[in-house]
Each structure stands twice: as C-alpha cells, then as structure tokens.
Amino acid sequence: MKGKENKPHIGIFGRRNNGKSSLINAITGQETAIVDASAGTTTDPVRKSIEIFGIGPAVIIDTAGIDDEGTIGQKRIQKSLEVLKSIDFAILVTTNHQCGQPERMLMDKFHEYEIPFLLVNNKTDLATGTSLPDGVTDTRMLEVSAKTGQGISVLLEALVEKMPPSAYISHSLLGDIIGNGDTVVLVTPIDSEAPEGRLILPQVQMIRDILDNDAVAVVLKEDKVGEWLRKNPAPRLVVTDSQMFKRVAQEVPEEVPLTGFSIVLARHKGDFEHYLEGTPHLSQLRDGDRILMLESCTHLTSCEDIGRGKLPRWIRQYTGKELHFDFVSGLDQLPDIGQYAMVIQCGGCMITRKQLLNRLKPAIERGIPVSNYGMAIAYLNGIFDRAVRPFV
16 A cells, blocks of 8 residues: 655654754754743744655644743643644753653653653753653653754654654555556535635545556546446446535445545544444434534635535534534634534544544543544435445
C-alpha cells in the first residue's frame, strides 16, 4: 500500500526565558520567533513550516512559558496546553537541568496525549553537568546551545529517530481495496458551495491516491453517472459527494460498491469504529438534545453550507425532533462536552489524524456518540450499511 506525506506538528514547551524561541530560530535557521531577555516574550503560539531531512515537511510551534503569571499569564498557559491536542511530537526545553512541577506537569500531559518527546537542556554553554533530572527515565537529556548552534544537529537526528513514522507517512486512502487497472468513479457535484475554478481538497486527494495505486479515476457530475454506467463496464468503486448519496445510490447497481468522500476520510484519519457505533444514535435523539458540529477549517458559510445548514436541517427532518446545534470551527477550544447528546465531525481533510482523534477524545471518554458528516448523511438516507460496506 503506497503512502503519502503528512505534516507532523512539533511543539516546543518550557518555562519562560529558557530559550524556546531561540531554539526554534536555531532549528529553522530563521528569525521565526521574537527573542528577548525579558521573560514572557512569546504570548500566542507561533507556527512555522519547515523541511526536516528524514521526515519532510513539518510544522514547528513555539509556545508561551508554562510558568507564566497573572490573569493574562494563565490564559497564555492555557493556549500552550491547547497546542498539545494538535501536535505529534514535543520538545521540552529546560536550563540547568531543572525538572520541577512545570516540567513534570508537561511530561504527564505528553503521556496523557501519547505524545513522544525529547528533553533538551538549553544554554549548555552557561551550565555545567549533563545529568538527567531525578525521576525521569523514559527519555534522555540532550545538551544544546540555541545561541551558538551547539547540539542542534544532534537534536534533529534524535527528533527523526524518535518521531513515529505514522506522524508523517499516512496509508493510502483506497490502496487496500483497489488495484492496478481498476476504475473508480468520483461523483463531484458543482454547486454553490464548490470553489470557483477548482475541486475541493478531498476530491483532489482521492484522484491522486487512485493514480498512485495505478488505477483509473473517472470524474463525473451527478447527472452523468447513470449514462456513464450504462455505457461502460462496472467500476471497482463509486465514491460520491455525501450530499448526492440518495440520488447516486439510485443510479448505481447494488452489486457495485458505493461510498462517499467523507466516509473514506473517516476511515483514513477518523475514529472509524466509534463512528460506526455512534451514527445509529441519530434515531435515538430526543426533543431538546444538543448536537455539536465540528468543522476542521474556518470558511465563509451560506444557507447551503453542509455542516451549518443542510445537515442540521436534514437531521431535524429525519428525527422530527426539536434539536439544538452548536458549531466549532478549526481547532478552537471545545465547549463543555457533557451537554451534548451527539458529536458530528466533518471529514477532517485540513487537519492531521492526531488532531482529529484528540478532537473527538473528550466525547468518546464521556461515552457520547460520535459520527462523521458523510456517515450521518448516509444513515439519514437509509444507505448507511451500503456506504460503509466496502470497509467493514
């Protein structure tokens, strides 16, 4: 099964004035973050794209000091901790081999979120000794000087060695069910929500994945599907925009596998097993229930928007219940998850698998059913079993 590159996210954490910003500048070779002798220079997280030999494209994130003070300082700390939900790897920066409550709290968080990390003693040109802090056994201390560049190459080598390959190499979207010469039909409606002059990202990703697997991609609008199927041998698979599920299902013979772009993404980077379990809960919603809709990107919306307009309307029509919907876009902080009867996540084409799984984690831990846009739409149209059959 062929793979493709992801962009792993690497967070740099530590106390104020430990040289986190200097370290990110040394790693990137640019003045990415503001450096000053004053403590607390970094406020909001700073992100910088970088190419790391052995990994490829990555995003490195500088965070505010974990020991910040005052009301504003607590908000900065919270922003830094929010970064934990979106990273694949962490670098914990210390000086003088300090390992007090702030460092131990961060290491506990790394373990909680299953984030591999490196412990780095910065300003080694000003300190003595190379001992590991008491009680730290699951990593090693690297000695660096961000100011002089000493140890940066060793740090990058250790980063590549310890970074899990799953963070930067993802499996094929369809490689386990299609092969050389297979035909895959992609149904891509062009409506008011379609971007002018281009396809949306999941459609582009699917075309590339089909080509990577030496298969044939046929891209059609929804009104051409029936005609194409009558004139050509049955394809190995039909993948449709979720909004066209009902119409396309009527055109595609039952023996031809059918699924949706969002369902493919749900299996590729979402929590597919919990989606399968949670989606049927749509039939159990009651009057007054609240549903949280999670969007992975921030975009302008209209009444035709799938997540904010169509899907809530379809769910109300299907259930006949008075339901309330809340919406969170991007990676914004979630509201109190306990107030929701269900959480429905978009395909997640703009975020990493780690970010998406952490997004769903609070709901799953509370036993709240979760679903995905495409799987929910398939269920509402009575073709859920058929739409997930290619992958179960």
